[in-house]
Each structure stands twice: as C-alpha cells, then as structure tokens.
Amino acid sequence: MPIEFACPQCKEMLQTPDGTAGQMTQCPLCHSAVQIPAGRPPVGGYPTQPAMTAPAYDPTNPYQAPPDVDTMGWQPSSPDLRDAELIRRENLNHEASVRSVGWLFYLGAVLLVFGLIAMISLIDRVPLPMEFLLIMIAIYGVMAVASAFSGYGLRRLRPWARILTGILASLSVLGLLINIVQAVNPDFRGPRAAGNPIFILIGLLLNIYILYLLFSPKGSTVFSAEYKQIIDQTPHIRYRTSIIVWIVLGLLIFVILLGVVGLLLG
16 A cells, blocks of 8 residues: 655655655655655564664775765655656756747847837828728737747746747748748739848748747657656756857847937937
C-alpha cells in the first residue's frame, strides 16, 4: 500500500508507491529533498536492534571511508527530478527564445499604439475617406491588442498564445511576401511596396523564425502542460535571454528613435 508521510520542512502530506522506502523524492510544495520513510510497522512493531553509531570521521586517517552524503548535508535528486532537470535543460534555449519573442510582441504593440495615435491625429488633415480611416484605426487597434496578448502569453508559455502568435506571424509573412513581389516585379498591379527592402527581408526572416519556434517539436514541448509541471519542479534552472533577441530589440529601438527624430526635425 502507498507510503504516506509529512514533509519535514513544510509539513505537506506526501504519498509514494509501496516499495520506495529509503529512496529520495522532492516535495512538490517547497521543493525540498526528502527521504521516504518506511511504511507502517507490522502489528506488534518491528523487532528492536541495538543502536550502532559510526566512529567520528578523521580526515587524517587514509583508511577511513568518507562520510556519506547524508552527513554532508547533501541529498541526491530523485529519479523523477533528475528526469525533469534533463528535459528542462534540453529545451531551455528554446524556452528562452520563445519568452524573448514575447518582448518583441510587446514592442510591436507599442508601435501599433503609436500608429493608432497617428491615424487618429490625421483624420482631419488628409484627403482620405472617413470610412477608410476608421477601418484603418480599427485594424491598428485590434492588432495592438492582439500583439499585447501574444507577448503576455509567450512570456508565460500559454498554449493559446501559440495559436494567436502563429496567426499574427503568418499574416506578417504573407504581407511581407506581397511587398517583396511588388518590389521585384514592376508589372505587379496594386499599390507599390512601402519600406526599405532590407528591413522587409529582415522582417520576413524574423517571422519565419518565430513560426519555427512555435511549431517545431521543441515548440510543442515547451507549450505543453507537462512542461509547465517540469518548470514548477525545476525552479533552480533559469533561462537567459538570447543575444540574438537583444540585438534585434536594439535595432528596432534604434529604428524607432530615428523615426521619432525624423518627425521632430521634419
């Protein structure tokens, strides 16, 4: 029958399968390493044995075995915890990249809000139909909210953020491909492409990379409920934001500052 016992640190009641007495496990509440005690004693109790004490450890004695890990204050990880740590470390870089993309979508939401404000300020200044301006304002508003939600979900690895971000990235790829076709094909009908071709290409590659992060096998893993449990079991393993993401963020902020300066000087 299962072995029930209390965590010596937080007093949380734990339960392990029969036959695991003496093994190490981890408390899911306080994450302390705990040794599983023996199960319930038989009727009449266990037979008593005379207590035996080990001699004190003498570091100058080359023939004496070193103290065991318990006396050194270290407890080995349980098999389940070791597996969780292995899975976390295998996917940590991918997890960090996904979370970092969340910052990009936060930044995109801010830019869309600036665009929304600019559109509203131009209502009485440009010779465009009011219906067209209202439609553009609505599109900017929806995209800003969607980008903010995507950034929030990606930072917290929410499964729904995978779908929402995938839709936004796919629409961006489609729009950028149309811009590229317009730029290289002078006979293409419709409005001409706007923006620097180099920035268009960078945006295309960035959105393709985002789709890879979301829908690759590791992307499926980091957005799963099982991986969320692994993160809860391994709070001591922390991720670092990818240097590529910091470079991209720096370039985007630089471009934004250039645009603001251009508007002020113009």
